[in-house]
Amino acid sequence: MEAETRPRAPFEQVAEKIAEEIRSGGYALGEKLPNQRDLAERYDVAIATMQKALGLLRERGWVNSRAPIGTFVAAVTPASEQPAPTLIELSAQVRDLQTEVSQLRQSVERLEAGQP
Numbered sequence: 001m002e003a004e005t006r007p008r009a010p011f012e013q014v015a016e017k018i019a020e021e022i023r024s025g026g027y028a029l030g031e032k033l034p035n036q037r038d039l040a041e042r043y044d045v046a047i048a049t050m051q052k053a054l055g056l057l058r059e060r061g062w063v064n065s066r067a068p069i070g071t072f073v074a075a076v077t078p079a080s081e082q083p084a085p086t087l088i089e090l091s092a093q094v095r096d097l098q099t100e101v102s103q104l105r106q107s108v109e110r111l112e113a114g115q116p
Contacts, residue, residue, distance in 0.1 A: 011052035014043045018053065019062050022073055033063065033071045 008016070018039075021027050033039065040050040054071055057063045061078035065071045110116070 009052075010045055011049045011056060014045055014049060014053040015056040015060075015062075017043065018057060019060075022062060023077070027073045029073055029077075030075050031073045032069075033073065035070065 018027070018033075022029075027033065034042070036047055036050050036054065039054075040047045043050065043053075045053075054063060054065070058065060062074055063071050064074055
């Protein structure tokens with residue numbers, strides 16, 4: 001059975017568009033966003049819709065508000081938006097760590113034996 005997806009509210013759609021612009025570099029990390037009125041005009045929504053969209057982006061860690069200065073893109077992308085590593089990538093990381101631990105163990109053993 002297919003999972004049903006509910007239609008997204010306009011503020012959710014706008015929030016996703018802004019998040020996508022941040023992901024693609026349209027808005028740089030740490031950059032100040034245009035004011036709410038200008039954003040509402042750009043995305044062709046009411047100011048109240050834009051306020052809700054920015055609130056959702058704040059909750060999700062995409063933006064920070066600094067009253068009375070404005071809204072800024074967060075300095076880092078939210079962790080939930082980072083792509084999950086694949087099993088192959090995780091296996092490679094484990095192999096690398098095992099090699100590093102082995103090398104460290106050998107170094108410690110040499111030091112304990114009084115060898116440089």
